[in-house]
């Protein structure tokens with residue numbers, strides 16, 4: 191089943207190479223989508239796209255923001271000239287603060303399930319992408335921010351920031367597919383240590399356990415990401431893609447086959463009084479911290 195899905199995805203990807211060139215394409219470097227919160231540019235010469243997250247103050251992932259990201263990811267996935275995407279942040283010192291906690295705190299039930307479904311879709315698109323994906327982590331990256339980074343093929347991070355799945359610190363549980371993504375990246379023992387304690391690791395600690403692949407100074411992170419991408423793009427595309435899909439298909443399939451149940455689990459869990467109380471206290475502490 192997994193292999194069949196991987197194969198049909200690959201066939202689709204290769205078929206797209208025959209399609210006509212996008213009308214949006216006017217010059218070597220073009221903007222495929224630009225809004226206040228998301229800029230996606232594509233270099234036609236190299237096939238490298240850059241997606242820059244820009245939702246102040248902390249790039250937290252709201253329903254609308256993730257919808258925008260998903261549309262952009264789908265567009266790149268289907269753009270025949272695109273071969274890789276670098277994901278980074280336009281906000282100084284923050285890659286992404288993870289899920290927008292306000293979406294989970296005192297939510298409207300319908301919006302809450304939509305929010306979760308959109309997050310699932312974002313992960314499925316990114317983790318299952320045919321493109322080579324590199325996270326240029328130029329700021330803090332807790333929880334959902336770490337998920338975005340871990341879903342990429344390669345992570346480059348600047349020193350002085352933190353990354354990790356800190357959910358337990360908020361009194362919430364990292365979903366199984368967050369945990370699976372981390373296990374895929376750093377193995378099960380390190381994942382257990384990191385997830386149970388909700389550890390936020392420094393860049394250097396993250397690099398030591400393989401959560402981050404390369405540490406480079408902040409001012410070199412963009413150029414380093416491009417250089418790294420070039421080296422990935424030299425590998426024969428079909429061989430690389432089939433290898434990626436062989437490794438990732440079972441992990442993707444686990445969520446794909448229980449998406450509905452996962453939405454239901456999440457909504458039931460998030461609506462619990464105890465969880466709402468934890469989230470409320472956590473939000474309050476975040477605001478207090480600002481005043482101190």
Ligand SMILES: CCCCCCCCCCC/C=C/C(=O)SCCNC(=O)CCNC(=O)[C@H](O)C(C)(C)COP(=O)(O)OP(=O)(O)OC[C@H]1O[C@@H](n2cnc3c(N)ncnc32)[C@H](O)[C@@H]1OP(=O)(O)O
Nearest residue numbers: 250287288289290291330332333334363455459476477480
């Ligand atoms: C049976 C089980 C079934 C399954 C159950 C599933 C359970 C649910 C699992 C949910 C998984 C959750 C994933 C997540 O991503 S949760 C979010 C985790 N994120 C965090 O904890 C990060 C919190 N933020 C910070 O640590 C800092 O803000 C940060 C280091 C990112 C930046 O620090 P800085 O000092 O620069 O900025 P401030 O802290 O002053 O923040 C500025 C304002 O932004 C607000 N803020 C921050 N983070 C968030 C956020 N994630 N969501 C919403 N808002 C956020 C903060 O409150 C400040 O707001 P104000 O200016 O209004 O005060």
